[in-house]
Amino acid sequence: MKIAVLPGDGIGTEIVAEAVKVLQALDLKIEMETALVGGAAYEAHGHPLPEATLKLAKQADAILFGAVGDWKYDKLERALRPEQAILGLRKNLGLFANLRPAICYEQLVDASSLKPELIAGLDILIIRELTGDVYFGQPRGRRIATDGLFPGAEEAFDTMRYSRPEIERIAHVAFQAARKRSKRVTSVDKANVLETFQLWKDVVTEVGQQYPDVELDHMYVDNAAMQLVRAPKKFDVVVTGNLFGDILSDEAAMLTGSIGMLPSASLNASNQGLYEPSHGSAPDIAGKGIANPLATILSAAMMLRFSLNQAAAAQRIEAAVKTVLAQGLRTADIFSPGSTRVSTVEMGAAVLRAL
Numbered sequence: 001m002k003i004a005v006l007p008g009d010g011i012g013t014e015i016v017a018e019a020v021k022v023l024q025a026l027d028l029k030i031e032m033e034t035a036l037v038g039g040a041a042y043e044a045h046g047h048p049l050p051e052a053t054l055k056l057a058k059q060a061d062a063i064l065f066g067a068v069g070d071w072k073y074d075k076l077e078r079a080l081r082p083e084q085a086i087l088g089l090r091k092n093l094g095l096f097a098n099l100r101p102a103i104c105y106e107q108l109v110d111a112s113s114l115k116p117e118l119i120a121g122l123d124i125l126i127i128r129e130l131t132g133d134v135y136f137g138q139p140r141g142r143r144i145a146t147d148g149l150f151p152g153a154e155e156a157f158d159t160m161r162y163s164r165p166e167i168e169r170i171a172h173v174a175f176q177a178a179r180k181r182s183k184r185v186t187s188v189d190k191a192n193v194l195e196t197f198q199l200w201k202d203v204v205t206e207v208g209q210q211y212p213d214v215e216l217d218h219m220y221v222d223n224a225a226m227q228l229v230r231a232p233k234k235f236d237v238v239v240t241g242n243l244f245g246d247i248l249s250d251e252a253a254m255l256t257g258s259i260g261m262l263p264s265a266s267l268n269a270s271n272q273g274l275y276e277p278s279h280g281s282a283p284d285i286a287g288k289g290i291a292n293p294l295a296t297i298l299s300a301a302m303m304l305r306f307s308l309n310q311a312a313a314a315q316r317i318e319a320a321v322k323t324v325l326a327q328g329l330r331t332a333d334i335f336s337p338g339s340t341r342v343s344t345v346e347m348g349a350a351v352l353r354a355l
């Protein structure tokens, strides 16, 4: 098993170091190689995704990614900004499925802005299609309108677009993930208004027939946005397109209230994947040793489950995280009175002990 380790910028290096220690402690035959990415790679090589880093990522079974970005790069031309490294990796590796679990740990129930009874025990998985939809559809651009309400006025337009195979492959990811969970999929669309999402609904329904053991329902995106805050526990696996998924996955992340706890995975057709915390590089706390490494450690667990076929090891890590929370250990972002405040390194060490 070969893992490319790309810590990146800001807190990326601090949190990835803890996840690497956890992986090393597992007694698995894992080979890890580290490379620069994002702003760190730009400083050293003039590009956020240097050729050598991309090569390493392509050859690996999985990528453990920290975070990239810093406000100091905001003035750089778009192609050289740190965030371009993620887009480049997604494109070059064909990472089309983004998996974001939102789990509410019993001990952190008060971190949510929702009532405890709504989110206690929450465990849902949002699956977002990552390479299609209105973000990539052509044509797009600006022009002078020749028709519509205001002919002669400047207008902008984008193209919402999905092909049948694109929908089929993300639907399979959702049904297969549901089989490892509570066997329920909610497909989120806007089929009442958008032709793209009528096709989406038709194709997901067809693919669903190959999974008779998984229950499928459909929901319009506006309703899904409401239901996610009204009764989030009614969901199990939610699958949707790039645009709706962008919004709903952030909404679902905030249900738990703890951005430092949320892992994510981006997979391609051969289950090669990029695993990273859902949060960014947090330049405001970088270098202070206070970042929460648990989202990254839980991302490593997802990597073991989805790309490396080591479900038992993944479970061991997840159980260890629950143990340290039960021991009352908290980094600053999840601290509450009565618990014990620990640093990034101390949290990593506690997970190792629990393992």
Ligand code: NAD
Residues within 6 Å of the ligand: 011, 015, 066, 067, 068, 069, 070, 071, 083, 086, 259, 260, 276, 278, 279, 280, 281, 282, 283, 284, 285, 290, 291, 292, 293, 295, 333
């Ligand atoms: P952010 O997620 O980095 O930080 C938001 C807030 O959450 C900050 O107050 C931060 O201190 C806190 N936070 C985040 N992760 C934490 C952790 N593990 N432990 C404790 N606190 C944590 O988002 P932002 O501030 O909007 O963006 C900062 C930079 O990160 C930007 O340059 C942005 O482009 C980049 N970014 C990168 C990624 C990525 O690498 N995938 C994702 C989002 C943002």
